Amino acid sequence: MPDLLLELFSEEIPARMQAKAADDLRRMVTDKLVAEGLVYEGAKAFATPRRLALTVHGIPARQPDLKEERRGPRVGGAEPAIQGFLKATGLASLDEAKIQSDKKGDFYIALIEKPGRPAIDVLAEILPVIIRTFPWPKSMRWGARSGKPGSLNWVRPLHAITATFGIETEEPDVVKFSVDGIETGQTTYGHRFLAPAAIQVRRFEDYEAKLKAAKVILDPQARKDIILADAKELTFAQRLELVEDQVLLDEVSGLVEWPVVMMGSFEKEYLAIPDEVIRATIRNNQKCFVVKDPKTDKLTNKFVLTANIEAADGGKTIVAGNERVIRPRLSDAKFFYETDLKKKLEDRLPKFEQIVFHEKLGTQAERIKRIERLAAEIAPLVGADVAKTTRAAHLAKADLLTEVVGEFPELQGLMGKYYALAQGEDASVAAACEEHYKPQGPADRVPTDPVSVAVALADKIDTLVGFWAIDEKPTGSKDPYALRRAALGVIRVIADNGLRISLWKLLSEHAVQMAVVLYKDDFDLIVELSDWIGEARYDEIPRDSFSNQAAESAYKLLKPRVEDLLIFFADRLKVQLREQGARHDLVDAVFALGGQDDLLMIVRRVEALGKFLDSEDGRNLLAGTKRASNILSIEEKKDKRTFDGAPDAALYSLDEEKALANAIGEVKAEASAAVAKEDFAGAMSALAKLRPPVDAFFDKVRVNDDDPKVRENRLKLLNEIRSATRAVADFSKIQD
Numbered sequence: 152m153p154d155l156l157l158e159l160f161s162e163e164i165p166a167r168m169q170a171k172a173a174d175d176l177r178r179m180v181t182d183k184l185v186a187e188g189l190v191y192e193g194a195k196a197f198a199t200p201r202r203l204a205l206t207v208h209g210i211p212a213r214q215p216d217l218k219e220e221r222r223g224p225r226v227g228g229a230e231p232a233i234q235g236f237l238k239a240t241g242l243a244s245l246d247e248a249k250i251q252s253d254k255k256g257d258f259y260i261a262l263i264e265k266p267g268r269p270a271i272d273v274l275a276e277i278l279p280v281i282i283r284t285f286p287w288p289k290s291m292r293w294g295a296r297s298g299k300p301g302s303l304n305w306v307r308p309l310h311a312i313t314a315t316f317g318i319e320t321e322e323p324d325v326v327k328f329s330v331d332g333i334e335t336g337q338t339t340y341g342h343r344f345l346a347p348a349a350i351q352v353r354r355f356e357d358y359e360a361k362l363k364a365a366k367v368i369l370d371p372q373a374r375k376d377i378i379l380a381d382a383k384e385l386t387f388a389q390r391l392e393l394v395e396d397q398v399l400l401d402e403v404s405g406l407v408e409w410p411v412v413m414m415g416s417f418e419k420e421y422l423a424i425p426d427e428v429i430r431a432t433i434r435n436n437q438k439c440f441v442v443k444d445p446k447t448d449k450l451t452n453k454f455v456l457t458a459n460i461e462a463a464d465g466g467k468t469i470v471a472g473n474e475r476v477i478r479p480r481l482s483d484a485k486f487f488y489e490t491d492l493k494k495k496l497e498d499r500l501p502k503f504e505q506i507v508f509h510e511k512l513g514t515q516a517e518r519i520k521r522i523e524r525l526a527a528e529i530a531p532l533v534g535a536d537v538a539k540t541t542r543a544a545h546l547a548k549a550d551l552l553t554e555v556v557g558e559f560p561e562l563q564g565l566m567g568k569y570y571a572l573a574q575g576e577d578a579s580v581a582a583a584c585e586e587h588y589k590p591q592g593p594a595d596r597v598p599t600d601p602v603s604v605a606v607a608l609a610d611k612i613d614t615l616v617g618f619w620a621i622d623e624k625p626t627g628s629k630d631p632y633a634l635r636r637a638a639l640g641v642i643r644v645i646a647d648n649g650l651r652i653s654l655w656k657l658l659s660e661h662a663v664q665m666a667v668v669l670y671k672d673d674f675d676l677i678v679e680l681s682d683w684i685g686e687a688r689y690d691e692i693p694r695d696s697f698s699n700q701a702a703e704s705a706y707k708l709l710k711p712r713v714e715d716l717l718i719f720f721a722d723r724l725k726v727q728l729r730e731q732g733a734r735h736d737l738v739d740a741v742f743a744l745g746g747q748d749d750l751l752m753i754v755r756r757v758e759a760l761g762k763f764l765d766s767e768d769g770r771n772l773l774a775g776t777k778r779a780s781n782i783l784s785i786e787e788k789k790d791k792r793t794f795d796g797a798p799d800a801a802l803y804s805l806d807e808e809k810a811l812a813n814a815i816g817e818v819k820a821e822a823s824a825a826v827a828k829e830d831f832a833g834a835m836s837a838l839a840k841l842r843p844p845v846d847a848f849f850d851k852v853r854v855n856d857d858d859p860k861v862r863e864n865r866l867k868l869l870n871e872i873r874s875a876t877r878a879v880a881d882f883s884k885i886q887d
Contacts, residue, residue, distance in 0.1 A: 152192070154208040155180075155274065156315045156323070156355045158339055159282065161201060162307035166405025168288060169198035169371070172306070175286055176205050183277040188214045189270055197369045199408045200459075201343070204369060206355035210316075214267030223259035226250060236261070271316045275328045278314060282330050296331055303331035313339050315354060323354055341365020342409050344460050366409040366461075374404040381412035382440060382455045389414075391453060392445045396434065403438055407459040415439075415470045419452045421481040424488050425569055426450045431559040432484045437477055487554035495574050496549035496567065503548070511621045512665075518613060519548055521664050526609035528660065532652055533608075535601035536579070543583035544606045546571060550584065564588045579603070590640050593730070597647040607644055608652075611637040612661055619716045620665045620709055638723040645750045646727075654748040658716055662709045717748060724750060728757060736886045737761055743881035752829060759831035760880050768839040775845035776882040779869040782854055786866055794866040802864040807851045811844040815871045822878040834879050845872060 157180070164172065177196035184191055184207070192209025223236035233245065240261035242248055248259040283303060290304040303309065314335040317323030328335055338349050339358070346365035352358040359369050368374045379393075379400060386393045404410070421429060426449060430441045433454050442453040454477065458469050503515035512518065526544040530537045550556050550567035567584030579602040586598035587606040598607050614637050618624060625634050645652055721742045725735040737757045763769040787793055803809045818837050825833035854869065856862045876882045 152209045153212055153270065153316050153318050153323075154206060154354055155210060155326070156313065156352070156358055157205045157207075157278065157326075158311075158313035158358070159203045159309060160311040160313070160339055161203075161305060161309045163200045164198065164203070164306055164405075166200070166402045168306060169200075169203075169405045170401070172203055172285075172287070173198040173205075173371075176203050176281075179281045179285070180205060180207060180278070183281065184210065184273075187273050187277070188217075188267065189273060198371060198405070199367060199369060200406060201408065202339070204358075208355075210270055213269045214273060216267050217265040219263045219265065221261045221263055222251075223248065223261060226257040226259060233259075271324055271326055274314070274316060274326045278326065279328045279330050282312075309333060311336070311338060311340070313337060313352060313358075315352070317354065319354065342367050342459075345409060368409060371404050374407065374410050375400050378404060378410045378412060378457050381410070382457075385412055385414050385455065386442050386453075389453070390445075391442045391451055393455060394430065394441045394443055394450070396440060399434055399438065399440065403457045406438065407457055409459060409461070411458040411461055411466065413456050413458060413466045413470050414442075415454050415456060415474045415477070417452050417454070417474060417477055417481055421485055422450065422452060424481070424485050425566075427562055427565055428484050428488060428555060428559065429481065431562060432480050433477055435559065436480045437473055439473065439477070484555070484558070487558060491553040491555055491566070491570060492573055496546045496570055499549045499552040500545075502552055509617070509621075512617045515548065515551075518617075519545065521613050521661070522547070522606070522609045524664065525613060525657075525661050526605045529605040529608050529652075529657070530601070533601050533604045533648070533650055535605045539577055539579050539602050540583075540605045542576070543580040543587070543602050544609060546576070546580065547584050547587050547606055547610070583607075590643050591636065593639075597643050599648060604644055604648055604650070608641060608657075611641050611644075612657060615641070615716060615719075616658055616661045616665050616713070619712045619719075620662060622712070624715075624719070634719075635723060638720055639727060642720065642724055642727050642750055646754055649751060651749060651751055654717060654720060654750065655713070656748075658713045659710070662713050665709070720750070724753065728754070733757055733761060734886075736884055737764075737880070740880035740882065740884040743884050744877060755829070756831050756880070759835050762832070763835035763838070764885070766839075768842045769835070772838060772842045772845065772876075773882055773885060775842065775849060776872055776876050777885075778849060779845075779872045780883045783866060783869050783873065786855075794863065794870045796867060798864045798867040798871065802861055804861070805852055807844070807847045808865070808868065811848045812868060812871070814841055814844040815868075815875050819875045819878060822875065826878055831879070838876060838879060841872070841875065 157176075159176075173196035177194050181191060181194050189210055191207050194205065194207040197204040221240055223240070224232040236242075236248075236259060237244070240248075240263055242261055245259060248261050250257050251260045252258075285305070287304070287306045290306055291308075292302050292304055293308045296302045309330075310333070312330065312333055312335045314326035314328070315323040315337055316326050325335055325337060337351050337353065339352055339362070340347060341350055341362060342365055346367075348365075350361050350365055352361055362369050368377065379395070382393045426441075426443075429450055433439045433441055437454075437456065439457075440455040441450050442455060443450050454473075456470070456473050458466060460469075462469055500516065500519070503519060506515045507513075508515045508518045523541055523544040526540045527537050529535075530540040547564075547567060550570060551563055553566055553570065555566050556563045564585040564587070568581045571581035571584050572578070579600050582600050583598075583603040583606045586600065586603035587610050589595055589603075589607060590597050598604050614632065615634060618632055618634055623632065630636075644650070721738065725738045728738055729735050737760050738753070740760065741753055741756050764773060783794060798812065800809075800812065803812065818841050821837040821840075822834045825831070825837055848868075852865065854862065854865045856865065873882070
């Protein structure tokens with residue numbers, strides 16, 4: 152079957168846009184082909200700085216013929232309706248229509264046969280539309296035609312379109328169309344400098360081979376492999392080691408069509424700057440890789456660059472040019488670093504009083520004070536020294552006002568650690584300056600030093616409580632303040648460090664501090680609100696418990712939002728556990744019990760529940776419990792009542808009833824005692840004892856007995872099964 156070759160040749164496409172553009176091109180073309188009935192065998196897209204290319208192979212030569220039945224008016228219907236039907240279907244007369252009967256009468260039916268079109272004609276129709284509607288994040292118009300209505304928008308000026316279609320054994324045809332005056336053809340161009348002449352191509356294999364001969368590596372992955380292999384070989388030859396950087400590699404491969412790897416150097420005096428500053432300077436400004444000495448694991452005064460040309464002088468001029476640019480950049484970085492060292496971190500803090508964190512949440516200085524207070528409260532819970540924790544929280548944000556972080560924002564936290572160490576701060580305090588931002592993603596490490604843990608939790612909880620208090624929580628796919636990441640960070644810090652912390656208490660206590668920010672004019676507020684700190688979140692405080700109207704208003708506003716924030720944590724925990732292979736319904740089953748705010752215990756309970764349900768006893772007990780719940784739901788709906796309360800033992804007439812009642816009593820006590828000791832595996836073992844009597848009950852006992860009292864008593868017994876399992880989880884939330 153025929154193959155399609157499509158190339159869109161332009162001026163340089165920004166590297167950051169290339170991968171998505173290639174994927175968009177493949178998706179848009181193949182989706183249109185399938186919609187037109189042209190089911191292909193495979194497709195692959197490519198991008199270089201100057202072109203997007205696509206090959207689709209195994210496309211049928213023509214569309215399949217379509218047969219369609221179209222229903223018309225009733226036999227004997229109005230003449231205008233009949234004439235409209237004939238015109239719409241292309242029938243010459245009603246003699247060409249069939250008559251079909253149904254319960255509403257006899258109707259005319261037209262059988263329309265639509266022959267398929269040649270695939271090349273379909274391509275000529277869909278490709279211009281795709282090019283004109285291509286979803287570039289930024290695009291431009293150019294030239295004399297740019298002022299005309301409907302002129303083409305493209306990321307950079309588009310110069311040529313190659314579009315061929317045909318089978319391997321024959322000369323392919325050009326898919327003929329034009330876009331904004333650019334006619335399709337079989338002409339492309341090689342490397343801008345090394346082989347700029349026009350190239351005539353036929354199909355993909357021919358196209359790829361000729362481009363390579365013209366110094367263009369079409370496949371981005373192939374360019375990455377060349378750059379990485381050559382860079383490693385070059386550094387290894389000098390007994391050094393490349394500092395690999397996947398993000399930079401992706402970008403550099405999008406800047407060159409013919410990668411040529413070289414090595415440059417800079418003065419050793421710049422090695423006095425922290426390695427991360429050197430790397431950021433060279434990486435951000437010149438897109439070069441840094442090199443380290445494997446013996447010391449420290450950077451050397453070498454760097455690796457990737458050129459897009461084979462120079463006649465072996466690259467000496469290119470290397471010298473990069474060195475000339477890097478040298479003043481490093482000089483600036485050294486100046487910034489040395490300037491920062493002249494001023495202590497705490498001396499920078501007063502400036503935060505003029506910097507607004509959020510218009511509703513106060514200044515950065517106010518936020519730092521809240522973090523200090525909360526970190527000091529958390530410190531004893533995580534085994535951290537309170538004085539060190541308070542000091543770390545006080546200094547943690549100070550490096551945001553330094554020169555280096557102003558130039559390289561990605562170094563925030565890290566530079567705080569360096570400056571804290573330089574001014575003689577305790578190692579834990581310095582580490583917390585860096586680590587309180589962590590983890591910043593699923594692959595990032597979690598802080599383990601107690602001081603870092605306390606400040607990290609305080610920082611994230613302040614952010615979450617604050618934005619929940621002002622009702623700025625995430626909606627749909629929008630999360631401008633990275634609140635999902637903050638919540639996952641709290642979960643990971645707690646779970647990975649095995650911390651026993653009541654989230655409700657922490658969140659509600661901090662909500663009081665947030666209320667002071669939101670109600671600045673009422674200074675007695677914190678006293679009035681302190682009564683509800685630590686209260687069970689489902690217990691309502693009477694209205695008359697507040698003598699201060701602002702306090703009552705703040706309570707009514709904040710308490711539901713703290714509850715909602717706790718639900719948000721539950722949702723994030725589900726995501727976290729699901730990524731680790733746990734079932735989200737088990738998390739629902741545990742959270743459904745209410746009052747679950749100890750994340751570590753939730754994780755352990757979910758793990759124990761998962762193991763139990765993997766066993767035969769667990770699966771059978773789940774089935775029995777669900778059967779009991781289903782019967783209860785039906786009967787409760789029918790009777791419009793619940794069957795709470797203890798069953799009457801005097802109404803037991805069958806041994807299976809008595810055995811189940813006795814087992815439930817024993818299991819309830821045993822499971823509750825095990826849960827109280829946080830022995831969740833023991834609680835599951837206790838529940839397993841219910842399986843035989845539950846099975847026997849359903850096998851021998853008729854629940855809906857003719858005697859209303861016996862029926863009610865047996866339904867109460869079923870409710871006891873549900874109640875017993877709720878000592879561990881709400882089994883009704885567990886999927887079969």
